[in-house]
Amino acid sequence: QSALTQPRSVSGSPGQSVTISCTGTSSDVGAYNYVSWYQHHPGKAPKLMIYDVSKRPSGVPDRFSGSKSGNTASLTISGLRAEDEADYYCCPYAGDYTWVFGGGTKVTVL
């Protein structure tokens, strides 16, 4: 159960797009189409943004999108807004009813 690799930080100006990668292995990201992404503002509860690789829960803006290729999943935020500044975590299912989180990426809106 090792942590997945995410960039420590990404940044962009309002209106721009940023993409966060989540690199795992053939035992987690590459094995199942069960990758979710969470937005976490410090001191608050994490919020589900993407599930099953690319599906958006009700209420999540369509500026947020997810994809996967091989052992790497990605979260793209388009039309960046100030309120998007937060930490983002990927979390794939890792088999045998276990899950593993990425190390987290801090998104900064310049």
Add this chain to the structure above:
Amino acid sequence: QMQLVQSGGGVVQPGRSLRLSCAASGFTFSSYGMHWVRQAPGKGLEWVAIIFYDGSKKYYADSVKGRFTISRDNSKNTVSLQMNSLGAEDTAVYYCARGAGAVAGSFDPWGQGTLVTVSS
């Protein structure tokens, strides 16, 4: 609306035990698996445990296996985490979360979090 309200937490000495609870409302609790996730200070999120909707199966992260026990009471819409033999490495904010979608799916919603500090 769906809500998870946590209780418990606090400061505990190394080697001692602590129990966290999470009360659910706004959804049919007995139909969903429930998870615990934690975040150590300055660190990322770490999945801790899952209990199936009916309590029949439980799974744990290697880091807590044999020390932590997840349980649920579907008559009271609550899930608990009994933590024994606590060490400094268990210091973290603990979150309960509902399993969403397929069993292998995501976590939504989350509780507000409760801080556990293991210190002498």
